[in-house]
Amino acid sequence: MFDRFTALDAVGPYEVLSRLPGATVRFLGPAPGPVRTDTRMLTVEAQGAWEDASGADVILVPGGFGTRALLEDQRICRALRAAHERSRWTTSVCTGSLLLAAAGILDGVDAATHWAARDLLGSLGARAVAERVVERGKILTAAGVSAGIDMALLLASRIAGDEAAQAIQLSIEYDPDPPFNTGSLAKAPSHIVDRVRRAEAAQSA
Amino acid sequence: MFDRFTALDAVGPYEVLSRLPGATVRFLGPAPGPVRTDTRMLTVEAQGAWEDASGADVILVPGGFGTRALLEDQRICRALRAAHERSRWTTSVCTGSLLLAAAGILDGVDAATHWAARDLLGSLGARAVAERVVERGKILTAAGVSAGIDMALLLASRIAGDEAAQAIQLSIEYDPDPPFNTGSLAKAPSHIVDRVRRAEAAQSA
Numbered sequence: 001m002f003d004r005f006t007a008l009d010a011v012g013p014y015e016v017l018s019r020l021p022g023a024t025v026r027f028l029g030p031a032p033g034p035v036r037t038d039t040r041m042l043t044v045e046a047q048g049a050w051e052d053a054s055g056a057d058v059i060l061v062p063g064g065f066g067t068r069a070l071l072e073d074q075r076i077c078r079a080l081r082a083a084h085e086r087s088r089w090t091t092s093v094c095t096g097s098l099l100l101a102a103a104g105i106l107d108g109v110d111a112a113t114h115w116a117a118r119d120l121l122g123s124l125g126a127r128a129v130a131e132r133v134v135e136r137g138k139i140l141t142a143a144g145v146s147a148g149i150d151m152a153l154l155l156a157s158r159i160a161g162d163e164a165a166q167a168i169q170l171s172i173e174y175d176p177d178p179p180f181n182t183g184s185l186a187k188a189p190s191h192i193v194d195r196v197r198r199a200e201a202a203q204s205a
Numbered sequence: 206m207f208d209r210f211t212a213l214d215a216v217g218p219y220e221v222l223s224r225l226p227g228a229t230v231r232f233l234g235p236a237p238g239p240v241r242t243d244t245r246m247l248t249v250e251a252q253g254a255w256e257d258a259s260g261a262d263v264i265l266v267p268g269g270f271g272t273r274a275l276l277e278d279q280r281i282c283r284a285l286r287a288a289h290e291r292s293r294w295t296t297s298v299c300t301g302s303l304l305l306a307a308a309g310i311l312d313g314v315d316a317a318t319h320w321a322a323r324d325l326l327g328s329l330g331a332r333a334v335a336e337r338v339v340e341r342g343k344i345l346t347a348a349g350v351s352a353g354i355d356m357a358l359l360l361a362s363r364i365a366g367d368e369a370a371q372a373i374q375l376s377i378e379y380d381p382d383p384p385f386n387t388g389s390l391a392k393a394p395s396h397i398v399d400r401v402r403r404a405e406a407a408q409s410a
Contacts, residue, residue: 008220008377011247015213015350018244019404025246034250039223041230042216045239045248094378115378132382144378145220149351154384166387167400172213173299173320173349175388176381177337179359182371183380195372199224 001027001035002076004066007042008145009093013060016152019168020160028052038064038203050076053083058155063094063114063145065203070099071124077103089155091140093148100141101126110134114144115185116200130185146183149174206234206251207281209243209271213350214298218265221357224373225365233257243269243408255281258288263360268299268319268350270408275304276329282308294360296345298353305346306331315339319349320390321405335390351388354379 001010010027018025029035029046036043053059061080070076080103084090092100097113100106101124111126111134118128132143133151142151153174157165182188188196206215215232223230234240234251241248258264266285275281285308289295297305302318305311306329316331316339323333337348338356347356358379362370387393393401 006220007216011212011216014247015211018246025244027247039230041223042219042232043250043252045250047248132378132380144376146354146377146379146381150382150384157384162385163397163400166385166393166397167404169383169385169388170390170393170397171349171401171404172351173337173388174351174381174383175337175392176351176379176383177355178374178379178381179355179362180367180371180374183374183378185375187380188371188375192368192371192375195368196376199372199376 001029001044001046001062002064002066002070003030003036004038004064004069005035005062006064006094006145007037007044009062009064009096009148010044010060012146012149013091013093013152013155015172016149016156016168017058019171020156020164026052026056038066050079051082053079055086056083057087058089058091058159059083059087061092061096061099062148063092063096063098067095067098071102080105087138089138089140089158091142091151091155093142093151094144097121097126097141098124100139105139109139110136111139111141112143112147113141116197206232206240206249206267207269207271207275208235208241209269209274210240210267211269211299211350212242212247212249214267214269214301214353215249215265217351217354218296218298218357218360220377221354221361221373222263222265224376225361225369231257231261243271255284256287258284260291261288262292263294263296263364264288264292266297266301266304267353268297268301268303272300272303276307285310292343294343294345294363296347296356296360298347298356299349302326302331302346303329305344310344314344315341316344316346317348317352318346321402
C-alpha cells in the first residue's frame with residue numbers, strides 16, 4: 001500500500017486469498033502504521049514496510065492515484081524488484097501495474113491496467129492489453145479495481161486447485177449481478193466514458 | 206464495523222458510494238480506533254463510534270462472524286435503531302442483516318443475507334429471501350460479501366440517478382468475469398457447498 005491507494009484493489013483479493021487454507025496475508029506500506037486511501041475517507045494499518053515483501057510467495061500491488069507520485073521512487077521500485085526475484089507470483093490490480101512497470105518488471109510483457117491508464121502503462125515499457133486478467137508466467141495483472149477479485153480467484157485455483165477456489169467463490173457469494181452493463185470501456189456508452197474521464201482528470205489535477 | 210467484521214462487505218460498497226458526487230463516507234466502530242477483521246489479518250481505523258451513525262443519510266452494516274456476538278448487544282441495537290429512524294437508506298451486506306434484525310428493524314420484512322445464515326435471519330424475525338439484493342422501502346439488504354457491490358450500485362442509482370451509477374461502475378471497471386460458476390448456493394455443486402459449510406463451522410466453533 002501507499003498514500004492514495006484504492007482500497008478495493010487490495011481488499012478484494014485479500015478477501016479471496018486470505019481464505020486459502022494456511023494463508024497469511026500481510027498489508028505493507030511505506031512504514032508500519034496508518035495508510036490513507038485515495039478518497040481520504042479510509043485508513044488501513046500497514047503491518048510492515050515495503051521491504052518486508054521480500055520472501056513472500058505472492059506479492060500484490062494495488063492501484064490508485066498515488067501510483068503516479070511513485071513512478072520514479074527508487075525505494076519502492078527496489079523493494080518490488082527484490083520481492084519479485086523470490087516470489088512465486090507477482091501480481092497487480094488496476095494501476096498497480098504502473099508500479100511493476102516502473103520497477104522494470106514488465107518490460108515487453110503483456111499486462112492489464114485500468115482502462116484509462118493503458119497509454120501510460122505502455123509508455124513504461126509494458127505491452128498494455130485490454131483484458132480483465134492477464135497471466136504471463138508468474139506475473140498476473142488485473143484491470144481496474146474490481147478486476148482484482150476475478151484475478152484472485154484465478155490465482156487461488158493456481159495455488160490450491162479449482163475446488164479450493166470454487167469454495168472461496170461460494171463463501172464470498174461471488175455470483176455478480178451488476179444493475180447496469182457499463183463496466184468496461186467497450187460496453188459503456190461514450191457519454192458515460194466522458195463523464196468518468198472528466199471526473200478522473202479533476203481528481204488527478 | 207465491529208470486531209471480526211468481513212472487510213469486503215464494507216469496502217466494496219465504500220468504493221462505490223464514496224464516488225458519488227459530494228459523498229462523505231465514515232467508518233464507525235465500537236469506539237474510534239482500530240477494528241480488526243474476521244481473518245485477524247487486516248485492521249481498519251474507525252473514525253467514530255456506532256452512535257455517530259445517527260443523522261447519516263445512509264447506514265450500512267457489514268457482516269462477518271463477529272455479528273453473532275452482538276445479536277444481544279443492547280448498545281449496537283440501540284445505535285442502529287436511532288440511525289434507522291433518521292436515515293434515508295438503511296442497508297446491510299451479508300450477515301449484517303442479522304444485526305438489523307436483532308435491532309427489530311426487519312420484523313416481517315423481506316431481507317437478504319449470506320446463504321448459510323438464512324435460517325438464523327428468519328429466527329430473528331425477518332423473512333429471509335434467496336435473492337442477491339432486496340429493496341423494501343428504504344431498506345436494502347444484500348447477500349454474502351461480494352453482493353454489497355451490486356447493492357451499492359443500485360443504491361447509487363437511487364440516490365444520484367442511473368448515469369451517475371453507470372459512471373461509477375465504469376470507474377471501478379466492474380465488468381465481472383469470475384473464472385468459475387459456483388458463486389451461489391443454487392449454482393455450486395454439493396461437494397463445494399459441503400466444503401464451505403465445513404470451513405465455516407470450523408471458523409465459528
